[in-house]
Amino acid sequence: MNHSHSMTHGGNARPHVLPDGLFVGIWVGLLLLTAATVSASVFFPGKIGILVAVLVTPAKAALILMYFMHLKYEKPAFVAMFLVAVGILAIFMGLTFFDYLHR
Amino acid sequence: MSADHAHALEAGRGNDLPVHRDDEGSKTGMWLFLFTELLLFGGLFLIYAVYRSMDGAAFHHAAEELNRTLGVTNTVVLLTSSLTMVLSVSALQRGNRSRSLAMLTATFLLSCCFLVIKYFEWSAKYHHGIFPGTEHIHALPAGEGLFFSLYFMMTGLHGIHVVIGMIAMAIVFAKVRSGSINQDRHGALEYVGLYWHLVDLIWVFLLPLFYLTN
Numbered sequence: 001m002n003h004s005h006s007m008t009h010g011g012n013a014r015p016h017v018l019p020d021g022l023f024v025g026i027w028v029g030l031l032l033l034t035a036a037t038v039s040a041s042v043f044f045p046g047k048i049g050i051l052v053a054v055l056v057t058p059a060k061a062a063l064i065l066m067y068f069m070h071l072k073y074e075k076p077a078f079v080a081m082f083l084v085a086v087g088i089l090a091i092f093m094g095l096t097f098f099d100y101l102h103r
Numbered sequence: 104m105s106a107d108h109a110h111a112l113e114a115g116r117g118n119d120l121p122v123h124r125d126d127e128g129s130k131t132g133m134w135l136f137l138f139t140e141l142l143l144f145g146g147l148f149l150i151y152a153v154y155r156s157m158d159g160a161a162f163h164h165a166a167e168e169l170n171r172t173l174g175v176t177n178t179v180v181l182l183t184s185s186l187t188m189v190l191s192v193s194a195l196q197r198g199n200r201s202r203s204l205a206m207l208t209a210t211f212l213l214s215c216c217f218l219v220i221k222y223f224e225w226s227a228k229y230h231h232g233i234f235p236g237t238e239h240i241h242a243l244p245a246g247e248g249l250f251f252s253l254y255f256m257m258t259g260l261h262g263i264h265v266v267i268g269m270i271a272m273a274i275v276f277a278k279v280r281s282g283s284i285n286q287d288r289h290g291a292l293e294y295v296g297l298y299w300h301l302v303d304l305i306w307v308f309l310l311p312l313f314y315l316t317n
Contacts, residue, residue, distance in 0.1 A: 027186040041315035053311035085138035
């Protein structure tokens with residue numbers, strides 16, 4: 001993969017452009033993961049279907065975030081910001097559930 | 104990209120004054136906005152999770168009313184539109200403007216396709232009396248009524264985001280064509296792309312919650 005950072009006269013660095021084949025590969029992966037979730041819910045409704053969805057859906061989200069949204073290639077500060085936002089959401093959800101389940 | 108590049112000065116157009124430009128700052132701002140979107144939808148996901156944990160049977164029963172085929176088809180449509188969006192951005196970054204415009208057009212058409220499918224799906228529900236405020240929905244057990252209310256609220260809010268995304272695409276399309284968004288200044292196209300991927304990301308979570316629950 002070519003990750004060279006070529007500079008231009010424009011001033012701001014021109015970002016490295018990932019090859020189109022990589023994006024197509026990610027898209028195929030996302031479709032396969034979708035197929036896995038759907039077929040699990042059709043053929044194994046109930047616990048297994050839910051378990052597959054719980055495991056596969058975050059994996060799909062990670063592919064979109066890392067490659068389509070470029071997060072894998074951003075500075076660590078962007079990843080840190082993202083994790084803080086998700087962490088806040090997790091605290092919200094965790095505390096609310098704790099409240100509801102112990103009433 | 105180093106800090107001095109990010110804060111680089113660019114020659115002004117039409118005069119000798121340098122114009123300040125900070126791509127990394129713009130991108131940071133876009134991500135901060137996306138986090139607020141995450142928390143907005145997060146609140147709705149939380150309501151869904153709490154009520155499903157309290158009355159799971161009703162959620163499962165109500166979910167059988169939804170059309171799995173349409174939900175999965177729309178997932179494929181949105182995932183594909185995310186691909187064409189990212190290809191539009193990388194085409195412009197390589198300086199291929201016509202390919203970028205073609206890919207952006209494809210993304211726009213796919214989002215139209217998504218909304219058309221959504222329209223047929225909602226119409227079918229409406230004809231069966233399943234719509235917020237109908238007598239039928241009030242007569243349902245509380246858990247099932249809640250499921251449908253959340254279904255309309257969350258897919259509806261998501262649909263509004265799709266429409267906003269399409270408006271943003273139309274604006275950047277005009278600017279890429281006029282040349283004000285170009286290989287050296289592609290930020291705006293990239294940020295519309297980020298927004299579009301977030302819309303896709305939210306749908307990835309909506310699919311198992313509503314269409315794959317029975």
